[in-house]
Amino acid sequence: MKFSHYSSLYLDFKLHELKNSTLDKYESIVKNRIDPYFGELEITDIKPTDIKKWLYSIDDVGVKSQKHYLGVLSGIFQEAFFDEVITRNPVKLIRIPKYDKPDIKPFTSDEVQQIMENTIDNNFKFYLAIAFYTGMRSGEIIGLKKSDIDFENKIINVSRSRSRFGESTPKTKYSIRAIPIIELLMPFILQLYNFHDHEYLFVTQYNKPYLDTNVFISFFWIPSLKKLNIEYRRPYNTRHTYATNMLYNNLVSPIQLSQLLGHSNTQMVYEVYVKYIESNYKNFDRSISIYQ
Numbered sequence: 087m088k089f090s091h092y093s094s095l096y097l098d099f100k101l102h103e104l105k106n107s108t109l110d111k112y113e114s115i116v117k118n119r120i121d122p123y124f125g126e127l128e129i130t131d132i133k134p135t136d137i138k139k140w141l142y143s144i145d146d147v148g149v150k151s152q153k154h155y156l157g158v159l160s161g162i163f164q165e166a167f168f169d170e171v172i173t174r175n176p177v178k179l180i181r182i183p184k185y186d187k188p189d190i191k192p193f194t195s196d197e198v199q200q201i202m203e204n205t206i207d208n209n210f211k212f213y214l215a216i217a218f219y220t221g222m223r224s225g226e227i228i229g230l231k232k233s234d235i236d237f238e239n240k241i242i243n244v245s246r247s248r249s250r251f252g253e254s255t256p257k258t259k260y261s262i263r264a265i266p267i268i269e270l271l272m273p274f275i276l277q278l279y280n281f282h283d284h285e286y287l288f289v290t291q292y293n294k295p296y297l298d299t300n301v302f303i304s305f306f307w308i309p310s311l312k313k314l315n316i317e318y319r320r321p322y323n324t325r326h327t328y329a330t331n332m333l334y335n336n337l338v339s340p341i342q343l344s345q346l347l348g349h350s351n352t353q354m355v356y357e358v359y360v361k362y363i364e365s366n367y368k369n370f371d372r373s374i375s376i377y378q
Contacts, residue, residue, distance in 0.1 A: 091129075
């Protein structure tokens with residue numbers, strides 16, 4: 087049985103299990119990374135050493151991507167294992183590369199203020215305000231509808247996300263959540279709410295909801311950081327900035343922050359944000375008296 091038979095079956099099964107955006111990534115990995123190497127081989131002939139050679143030949147991506155490729159490859163072999171075509175999954179014998187998450191680089195308070203003050207496009211300014219003051223993901227922000235804004239209780243209800251693949255539920259079930267609208271954000275929400283009559287909060291010049299935030303990145307985000315001489319960071323960094331400042335200023339507990347960000351538990355908060363704060367001693371008060 088050819089390997090390509092099971093790689094095709096694997097994708098067929100994933101069609102019913104994954105969101106379109108994730109499925110697209112899996113299809114790309116199989117088509118561009120896995121099938122060209124293993125596709126025409128008999129799946130029973132593929133040995134762990136073959137997989138090692140394949141893995142070590144990948145030198146144009148980082149460890150995180152290599153680990154993801156191995157996960158997809160393992161899933162394909164697992165389907166053959168379930169059919170008893172192979173007696174064991176050879177990927178299980180491969181040592182998964184160690185991946186150390188890169189350190190985050192939140193924006194400083196001054197940088198946040200500069201970015202907000204120098205944004206000339208109204209839609210992008212509204213987008214940034216929600217991003218910096220809620221920590222929401224980009225797809226969640228452009229997926230907001232007016233019906234998601236609860237002015238009485240001052241809450242934003244997050245229940246969907248948008249991307250080039252259309253509308254879907256947020257990243258995980260824990261991402262369906264309610265986020266308090268702080269006073270600093272409320273004026274932006276009110277302006278955006280009354281800016282047009284469309285059901286979505288964010289609409290293009292053609293009165294259509296955004297499919298992604300690429301136009302914001304290309305025309306406003308990148309030029310703005312360059313003009314302000316601020317080190318480039320992805321727009322996702324607004325989420326890191328929100329999280330670290332909420333913790334650093336003791337505005338929430340790690341548990342509360344994980345709920346606001348839509349995480350299933352506090353693991354990410356402790357591994358990424360608490361770790362960052364504990365390692366950042368630049369503003370440490372060295373005049374304190376430990377023992378009174």
